[in-house]
Amino acid sequence: MSDLRLVIFDVDGTLVDSQGDIVGSMSRAFAALGKPAPARENVLSIVGLSLDVAMQRLAPEASLGEQIDLVDAYKQAYQDLRAAKGSVESSPLYLGARQVLDALRAQPYTLLGVATGKSRRGLDSLIAGHALEGFFVTEQVADHHPSKPHPSMIEAAMAETGVDAAQTVMIGDTSFDMSMARAAGVRGIGVSWGYHGREKLANAEIIIDRFEELLPVLGQMLG
Structure with a gap:
């Protein structure tokens, strides 16, 4: 393993x-x-x-x-x-996001990915604008997959990285993200600061309210 x-x-x-x-x-x-x-x-x-x-x-x-x-x-x-x-200015990072991404990137056994409804062009522009080049080893975009909550994006990310479902976590703000995680057989962490209320994140294993909560939660889930 x-x-x-x-x-x-x-x-x-x-x-x-x-x-x-x-x-x-x-x-x-x-x-x-x-x-x-x-x-x-x-x-x-x-x-x-x-x-x-x-x-x-x-x-x-x-x-x-x-x-x-x-x-x-x-x-x-x-x-x-x-x-x-x-x-x-158009799409600012949420408070604490960059610090958490930096910390996760520094962990030798952690791989980062994205699964987004954005197009390839839109994601590339966002990554360049926030100087996030090289952070994500797998980037799944709407151009190449069925819409969420189909599990295709997560399945492709796992296939690209060689990481199995037991060691994969999906983090998102919508019911579509959490349903996608469940369909792919991975754990889902919901965030309360996004566009769907907590009541719509029923498929999440846990919901966090601040970015700084993510690191200890991941430690508990994945070791």
Whole structure:
């Protein structure tokens, strides 16, 4: 059995607070098609899903063509906002996130990964903006997987790193993350500072309220 352990992070709502740009971009996308913008709470409820699935939920009455147009308009609006403000202001790291990532990266037997509904382009921009190059040995993005909560992202991360389910943990802020963890047979740690309330994190093994709680929790889970 390998001594390696794999710690996988969701991104939006877990590592970074991007809700302002997500809600703003969604409003711009719907306006571009002459549609009323969905309520803020509805937009935040779909964060983590792949955009095609998200639009099906936000605009179920729209045709498939309109949903595709909404996806394209959202991507463009998000890119525009990120270009105008930069990743650090557009999607700031949550308090304590960088310190915990630094500490985990320094552990010789810990591998870090991400599993996100972002595109490859979006994740690359975020990593570059926060100078996180080299932190994550496995990066699973929406371009290559079914939407969460399908376990594909976690399964691919384990396959890439050679770490089994018993030594893998998924950390996220949404029910989609915790359901994905359960479907993949790994432990899930929910975070309360993101976009789904604690009541939606029922599949989490434990819920933490501050980033500094993560290191001792991982120690208890994985040794």
